[in-house]
Amino acid sequence: MKHLLLVLPLVLVFLQHSLGQTVISGKVTDRKGEPLFGASIAIKGSYDGATSDSLGHFSFRTRKKDSVTISASYLGYEPEFQTLVLKGGNLDLHFKLKDAFNELNAVTITAGIFEASDSKRMVMLRPMDIVTTAGAGADITAVMQLLPGSNRVGEQEGLFVRGGAAYETKTVIDGMIVQNPFFSSTPDVPQRGRFTPFMFKGMAFSTGGYSAQYGQALSSVLLLDTQDKVSDQSSTNIVAHLAGVGIGYTHKGAISGQLYYSNLAPFLKLVKTNIDFVKPPQGMGGSLTLNENLSKNSVLKMYVTYSDGGNTLGLPNYDDGGKIYQFKLRNRNLFTNNTYKVFFDEGKWIWQSGFSYSNNIDDITIGTTPGDRRDERSQVRSVLKRLWGKNQENSVLAGLEYHNIRNSNLFDTYKASLEENYSAAFAETEFYLLTKLALRVGLRGEYTSILDRYNASPRFSAAYKTSQYSQVSFAMGQFYQTPEKNYLYTNRSLGYELANHFILNYQWSKSDRTFRVEAFDKEYKNLVREYQTTFDPNPYRFPTGATDNSGFGNAYGFDVFFRDKKTVRLGDFWVTYSYLNTSRLFQNYPVEAAPIFSTTHNFSVVYKQFIPKISSNVGITYTYTSGRPYYDAASPVFLGDRTKSFQNVSIAASHIRSIKGSWLVFFMTLDNVLGRKNEFGFRYSSDGQSRFPVIPVTYRTLFFGVSMNISRHADVPKESKLDL
Amino acid sequence: MKRLLMYFLFGALNYGIISAQSADSQAPASTQNPEFVEAMTGVVADIQGAQFGEDLQPFANTLERIAAAEPKEWLPSYWGAFCYMMKSFTEPVVEKKDQYLEKAEKLVTTADELNPNNDEVEVLKANIASARMAVDPMNRWQKYVPIAGAAIAKAKAINPLNPRIALHEAQGVFYTPEAYGGGKAKALPMIKGTIELFKAFKPTSPMMPNWGQDAAEYMLGEAQK
Numbered sequence: 001m002k003h004l005l006l007v008l009p010l011v012l013v014f015l016q017h018s019l020g021q022t023v024i025s026g027k028v029t030d031r032k033g034e035p036l037f038g039a040s041i042a043i044k045g046s047y048d049g050a051t052s053d054s055l056g057h058f059s060f061r062t063r064k065k066d067s068v069t070i071s072a073s074y075l076g077y078e079p080e081f082q083t084l085v086l087k088g089g090n091l092d093l094h095f096k097l098k099d100a101f102n103e104l105n106a107v108t109i110t111a112g113i114f115e116a117s118d119s120k121r122m123v124m125l126r127p128m129d130i131v132t133t134a135g136a137g138a139d140i141t142a143v144m145q146l147l148p149g150s151n152r153v154g155e156q157e158g159l160f161v162r163g164g165a166a167y168e169t170k171t172v173i174d175g176m177i178v179q180n181p182f183f184s185s186t187p188d189v190p191q192r193g194r195f196t197p198f199m200f201k202g203m204a205f206s207t208g209g210y211s212a213q214y215g216q217a218l219s220s221v222l223l224l225d226t227q228d229k230v231s232d233q234s235s236t237n238i239v240a241h242l243a244g245v246g247i248g249y250t251h252k253g254a255i256s257g258q259l260y261y262s263n264l265a266p267f268l269k270l271v272k273t274n275i276d277f278v279k280p281p282q283g284m285g286g287s288l289t290l291n292e293n294l295s296k297n298s299v300l301k302m303y304v305t306y307s308d309g310g311n312t313l314g315l316p317n318y319d320d321g322g323k324i325y326q327f328k329l330r331n332r333n334l335f336t337n338n339t340y341k342v343f344f345d346e347g348k349w350i351w352q353s354g355f356s357y358s359n360n361i362d363d364i365t366i367g368t369t370p371g372d373r374r375d376e377r378s379q380v381r382s383v384l385k386r387l388w389g390k391n392q393e394n395s396v397l398a399g400l401e402y403h404n405i406r407n408s409n410l411f412d413t414y415k416a417s418l419e420e421n422y423s424a425a426f427a428e429t430e431f432y433l434l435t436k437l438a439l440r441v442g443l444r445g446e447y448t449s450i451l452d453r454y455n456a457s458p459r460f461s462a463a464y465k466t467s468q469y470s471q472v473s474f475a476m477g478q479f480y481q482t483p484e485k486n487y488l489y490t491n492r493s494l495g496y497e498l499a500n501h502f503i504l505n506y507q508w509s510k511s512d513r514t515f516r517v518e519a520f521d522k523e524y525k526n527l528v529r530e531y532q533t534t535f536d537p538n539p540y541r542f543p544t545g546a547t548d549n550s551g552f553g554n555a556y557g558f559d560v561f562f563r564d565k566k567t568v569r570l571g572d573f574w575v576t577y578s579y580l581n582t583s584r585l586f587q588n589y590p591v592e593a594a595p596i597f598s599t600t601h602n603f604s605v606v607y608k609q610f611i612p613k614i615s616s617n618v619g620i621t622y623t624y625t626s627g628r629p630y631y632d633a634a635s636p637v638f639l640g641d642r643t644k645s646f647q648n649v650s651i652a653a654s655h656i657r658s659i660k661g662s663w664l665v666f667f668m669t670l671d672n673v674l675g676r677k678n679e680f681g682f683r684y685s686s687d688g689q690s691r692f693p694v695i696p697v698t699y700r701t702l703f704f705g706v707s708m709n710i711s712r713h714a715d716v717p718k719e720s721k722l723d724l
Numbered sequence: 725m726k727r728l729l730m731y732f733l734f735g736a737l738n739y740g741i742i743s744a745q746s747a748d749s750q751a752p753a754s755t756q757n758p759e760f761v762e763a764m765t766g767v768v769a770d771i772q773g774a775q776f777g778e779d780l781q782p783f784a785n786t787l788e789r790i791a792a793a794e795p796k797e798w799l800p801s802y803w804g805a806f807c808y809m810m811k812s813f814t815e816p817v818v819e820k821k822d823q824y825l826e827k828a829e830k831l832v833t834t835a836d837e838l839n840p841n842n843d844e845v846e847v848l849k850a851n852i853a854s855a856r857m858a859v860d861p862m863n864r865w866q867k868y869v870p871i872a873g874a875a876i877a878k879a880k881a882i883n884p885l886n887p888r889i890a891l892h893e894a895q896g897v898f899y900t901p902e903a904y905g906g907g908k909a910k911a912l913p914m915i916k917g918t919i920e921l922f923k924a925f926k927p928t929s930p931m932m933p934n935w936g937q938d939a940a941e942y943m944l945g946e947a948q949k
Contacts, residue, residue, distance in 0.1 A: 040785035042792065047763050049789045051782040073788075075827060102823070128862055231870040511818045615903040658905035 022086045025059035026093035028052045028072045036097060039074040044081075062086065076100055099435050101391045107438045107465040109430075111209055111475035111505040111518065129572075130197035132608050134619035135650025135671055137703070140203060141182075141193050144222065148518065148559030148578045149207030151602045151625055154646065154680040155694050157182040157191040160597050161207055162522055163555030163582030164219030167484050168499075171222045172214055174301065174339045177403070179358035179377040181222075184331040186313055187540055188683075188694050189275060194307070194333070199289075201227045207559075208501040208520060209475025212428045212442025212459045213383070213399065218481045218499040218524070226301055226337075229253050229291045233711055241667075241705020242267040259286040262309065271698050276314030278326055283309020297343045304336040310363075318685045318692055328365040334358070348392065350385040372410040379403040394431035400424070407485045411542060416489035420482070421449040428459070436465040448482055455480045455496050469510040475503040483528045483549075491547045498525040512565035519558040527551030527586035535590055535638070537631040537684050545588065553584025553592070570610040578602040593639040594629045596681060599646075601626040616655040623648045630681040633688040643681055649673045662711075668704035675700045760794055764931040768803060772935055777814055780807040791834075798839035799931055802848060805831035806935075809852050812859075821859050828852050844933045846879035847888045854892070887921035891936045894918045898943050908947040915943045 028039040035056025042049035043064055050060040052072075062068075065086050072095035073079035080095045129143065136142035141159055145152045150161050158166025171181035173195075183191040197203070204223040214221045237248040244262030265280040285307030294300050310330035316322040339354040355378075362373040383399035401424040408417035428442030442459040459477035466472055480496040487494060500523045507516040529551035530543050563574035580600055585592040594600075601624070608619040627642030635641050654667040672678075680694040767786050774780060784807035791800035808828035812821045829852055836845050850872040857868035872892075879889050894914035900906020922937040 038779065038781035038785075040788055042785075042789040045793050047759070047786075047789055047793055049785065051785045075823060231866070233870070511816070612901055615901055657903055 020088065021061045021063055022065075022088050022091060023059065023061050024070065024091045024093060025057070026091075026095070027056045028058065028074065028095045028097065029056050030077065031096055031098055033096075036074045036077070039072055039077075039095070039097070041070065041072050041095075044069040044071060072097060076102060101389075101393055101432070101435050106393065106432065106435050107463040107471050107473075109438055109440055109461045109463040109473055109475070110471065110507050110516070111461055111463070111473035111503045130203075132617055132619055132652070132654070133606055133621060134608075134652035134669060135621035135623065135648060137192070137669065137671075138197065139192050140195065140197050140200075140224070141222070144203075144205045146574075146576060146604045146606055146621065146623070147205060148516075148561045148576045148602075149220075149520075150205075151578065151580070151597075151599045152623065152646070153190075153597045153628075154678060154696055155188045155190060156597070157185065157193075159205075159220060159222060161220035162520060162557070163553070163580055163584070163595070163598050164499075164522075165595065165597060168217060168219035168481065169222060170214070170217040170220075171224065173224045173337050173356075174226055174354060175213065175352065175381055175383065176337060176339075176354050176356040176379055177216065177377070178335070178337075178356075179375050179405075180333060180335075180360040183309070184329060184333075184360070184362045184373075186311070186327060186329055187315060188680075189313065189697055194305070194335075195224065199226055199303075200224045207503070207518070208522060209459070209461060209477055209503045210479075211440070212426045212444040212457070212477075213397070215424055215426075215444050215446055215457070215479070216422075216481050218479050218497055219522070226303065227291065228299065229293055235709060235711040237707065237709045239705065239707040242270065242703055254290065254292045256289045256291075257286065260284065264311075267703065271701055273698050274695050275697050276324060277311060278314045279310075279312035279328075281309065281311035283307060283331075285309070297347075299341045300339075301341075302336075302338045304334075306332075306334050308332045316692060318683050318690065319687075321690070322692060325367040326365070327367075330363040332361045334360075348387050350387070351383070352385075353380075353382040355380050369412045370410055371412075372408075374406070374408045376406040377403060389432070394429070396427070396429040396431075398425075398427040401426075409486075409489065409542075418450060418485055418488055422482070423447050438463045442477075446480060450488060450492065451482060451495060453495055470506070470508040473503075473505040473507065475501065475505075477501055486543055487528045487530070487547050490543060494528060494547060495526055495549045497527050497549070497551075499523065500525070513567075514561070514563045516561045517558065518561075519556075521556040522554060524551070524553035524555075524584060524586070527553060527584065529586055530588040532588045532590075535588060535631070536686070537682075537688075539596070543588070551584065551586035551589075553582065553586060553595075555580060555582035555598075557581050568609065570612065572608040573606070575605045576603065589638070591638050593637075596629050596631070596639065599625040599628055614655070615657065616653060619652045621648075621650045621652075623650075628681055631684070632682075632691075633684070643679050646678045646680075647674075647676050648678070663709045665707045665709075666704070667707070668702070671701035671703070672696075672699060760790065760797065761929075761931065763790055764799055764803075765929075768799075768931045771803060771807060780810055783807055784811075796838060798835040798842070798845070801831045801835040801838065802845060802933070805829075805835060805848055805852065806933075809848075809855055812855055818859060822856075825852060825856050825859070828855075841878075841882055843879040843883035843886045843889070846875045846882065847886060847892060848933075850875035850879070850892055885921060885924070887918055887925045887940070888933070888936050890914065890918040890921050891940055894940065894943065898947070911943065912947040915940055915947055919944060 028036045028041065030036060036052060037054045037056065039052040040049065041052065041058050043062055046062065046064055048060060048062040048064060050058040052058045067083065067085050069081050069083045070093065071079050071081050074097055077097035078100045080097055082093060130136065130140055131138040133143050133146065144150055144159055150159050153160050156166060159169040160166055161169055171178040182193055185191055202225040206221045208220060210221050231253045233253050235250050239246045243264050244260055246258065246260035248256060248258040250256040261284045263280065263282045268277055268280050285305065287303065287305035290300065290302040292300050313327045314324040315327050317325050335358045337356045339352060341350065341352040343350050358377045360375040364371040364373065379401065381399065381401045383397055385395055385397035388394050403422040405420040405422065408415060424444060424446045426442065426444040428440065430438065430440040432438050440461040443456065445454065445456045447454045457478035457480055461475040463471055463473040479499045479501065483494050483497055502521045503518060505516060505518040526549040528547055528549060530545045530547045532545045557578065557580040559578040561576050565572045580598060582598050583592050583594050603624040605622045608617060610617045625646045627645050629639040630641050630643055631639055632641050650669065650671045651673055652669040654665055657664045677699055678696055682691040682693055684691050767783050771780065771783050784804050787800045787804040787807065791804060794800065805828040808824045808831065812824040815821045815824060832845060832849050832852055839845060853868045853872035853875065857864045876889060876892055879886060894911050897906045897914055898908060898911035918940045922940060927934040
């Protein structure tokens with residue numbers, strides 16, 4: 001009793017005290033029970049609260065009484081609330097927070113796609129990377145050829161993806177197919193792309209398994225998204241290099257005009273060429289771009305370009321002991337691409353419509369024989385997209401496309417022509433089952449008048465995040481394409497060619513280091529096959545034999561890609577290896593074989609370094625591709641022989657300087673530094689008795705120039721994004 | 725305040741020299757309850773006295789609670805944005821830097837809505853935009869330089885004597901290489917001017933922004949070397 005009397009006052013004091021205050025303590029963890037360090041615990045409407053320690057523990061006192069709401073929040077997690085009644089004393093609370101949906105923890109579908117964009121974080125290459133890559137000459141396609149899945153074919157332009165021919169890849173600008181993405185082809189002289197990388201804010205290179213929004217490409221699509229309006233600045237840009245001059249003006253960031261004149265004569269005087277340019281390539285052109293945010297919710301983009309150029313080549317006549325004949329080309333190209341995009345209902349709906357028209361005229365004389373080509377394409381496209389979900393992370397879209405395509409090809413007095421009306425409808429949804437699991441399901445239906453056939457192709461992709469920085473991704477689908485026009489000129493009863501893709505991808509990416517590995521399998525069906533009595537190895541021949549869709553093929557392999565922008569400060573290093581095993585029976589091949597454009601091993605290393613002290617960027621690129629199959633009439637195995645490997649070391653450097661508020665960028669590249677004499681294959685006389693190697697236009701190329709940017713404000717030109 | 729010095733080393737990557745405009749106005753002082761003033765004064769003193777590398781998350785959390793309890797006050801959001809911006813400089817993981825800066829952007833937008841046309845808010849906006857750019861300058865200058873430039877121009881129009889405007893401009897020149905029209909020599913007179921402005925600057929209360937002088941003095945020392 002005595003003891004009790006002694007203790008009682010203490011108890012009373014304690015009770016009094018604790019009646020006034022409640023001690024709230026507890027723990028904040030994630031769903032797995034891992035403590036969250038630095039989480040905020042708060043009583044709604046009061047200053048009282050705490051921050052969790054490294055073990056997730058917290059404790060604080062409050063004078064609040066009655067019913068309160070206590071929240072626990074942590075950046076990147078969904079906040080959690082508990083409503084309870086405070087009556088003094090001690091309270092122990094446990095908060096288990098759920099990951100919020102955000103770019104850091106949400107998975108992205110990466111199978112079969114290489115994105116180069118400045119809007120998304122999970123990207124491989126950014127537009128600026130294109131112009132700083134040695135050996136690519138600021139050409140988008142040339143850089144894509146250094147990525148896994150594509151190999152360089154020295155004598156021809158285009159993207160050859162995973163055993164696919166160049167025609168199996170389509171270039172798409174803002175959703176619309178570009179009829180002639182490259183300057184017109186001349187025999188064994190590869191051409192550049194028509195578009196400068198600075199036009200685009202993002203580039204996505206698909207190596208297969210692409211979205212139902214696109215079609216008519218058996219292997220791949222190169223998706224280019226044009227720049228948005230970024231500022232109201234006006235600027236003038238002047239460029240002069242070994243092959244031409246150009247000037248551009250941008251008015252208030254909205255309207256921009258470009259003019260150029262190109263002439264390769266000075267360049268050809270400086271370097272030794274393996275091809276006789278009777279008349280050096282020469283041309284002029286211009287473009288006009290309008291890019292305006294019409295209102296807060298709508299964007300109008302208009303682009304029109306026209307170019308006129310040509311050249312005359314002296315090519316060897318393989319049947320006449322290599323005697324030179326003239327191949328004369330004049331190309332005129334008009335292209336316009338226009339889109340209008342509108343967002344409504346707080347951005348939950350997006351409607352984008354586009355119109356594009358392309359007219360390409362090639363006036364060609366081969367020796368004395370006219371061989372003119374005409375390609376004209378008009379297309380309209382409209383896509384309605386609806387976003388949903390808490391963070392509008394899910395989407396469903398539906399769209400329609402219509403194209404009118406007219407092609408013709410003259411050879412001497414024989415004129416072949418085609419008119420095609422192509423329409424497509426597609427629908428696709430991309431959604432998250434979990435933050436870590438995303439699915440994309442699409443369906444595309446097509447009809448083309450020229451085949452008078454319908455097709456329907458399903459597409460499916462999924463991605464699952466395996467850890468904070470890694471994920472696996474899968475893509476599959478069916479891809480139809482109308483046969484090449486050369487076959488349709490002579491046979492209208494052909495059907496669609498088909499490829500089935502399966503792609504499995506693993507990617508790890510953290511703070512400017514990326515590693516990815518991808519395995520693929522592609523099965524070709526219904527490829528066009530041409531029947532010939534004897535095999536004609538000339539790739540530029542016009543098909544004359546009977547044709548049907550009995551061809552087939554397959555391609556499987558894997559690629560590995562690693563990029564590191566972190567280890568060396570202001571340095572950027574990437575290495576690519578692709579393994580390809582492919583064979584097919586198509587075109588005029590008498591038996592199944594690895595096609596002449598395929599290479600088994602493709603390896604490249606790209607390194608770039610910015611050196612602030614001399615404000616210069618230097619880069620080096622090494623490329624190795626194993627030998628290409630070539631035809632030898634004497635060989636017992638059809639296309640059983642391989643050329644020697646292709647190897648190339650290129651270097652590039654650029655230097656930037658500011659003079660009175662304008663910016664000067666000096667650039668230079670040296671291609672094939674070691675002067676290796678690469679070979680791409682052989683051409684044959686028609687009796688197959690004599691052969692001529694196909695070699696690059698030059699063994700070694702030196703190129704340099706200067707670009708100047710004058711802004712009204714002393715602002716940075718895009719070239720200075722070299723790094724800082 | 726060493727932390728602030730480091731901030732400018734990490735974050736100052738603004739190339740633009742923004743044209744001057746002049747106008748004058750001051751943000752209205754709000755009437756505040758004593759509990760608010762006491763809590764804010766304490767946390768602001770803690771933030772401005774913190775060492776570089778010290779985690780500002782507890783202060784950001786305190787500010788968030790105050791902001792929730794006092795939905796009409798702009799200062800908790802302003803200082804919250806400041807804390808997350810500072811956190812982005814010490815965070816090594818690029819993806820997380822952006823997460824902090826996104827939060828800072830949200831908070832500074834709230835501060836701007838509660839107290840529109842305030843020079844301090846505009847300056848902080850400019851600093852956050854510069855920080856956003858500094859994460860990946862090569863690919864981001866095109867978007868963020870105009871944002872920072874517009875915010876600084878607006879701040880100048882409101883209060884050209886705010887020393888943090890001059891500081892932001894001086895650091896832009898200071899950290900831009902000479903070849904690009906910047907450099908320490910060129911920045912020197914701007915730094916001196918900035919320090920003069922800091923000497924003349926008196927915050928209207930201890931919870932008002934008063935950061936940056938040490939950074940200017942650090943630059944002065946470097947430029948005079």
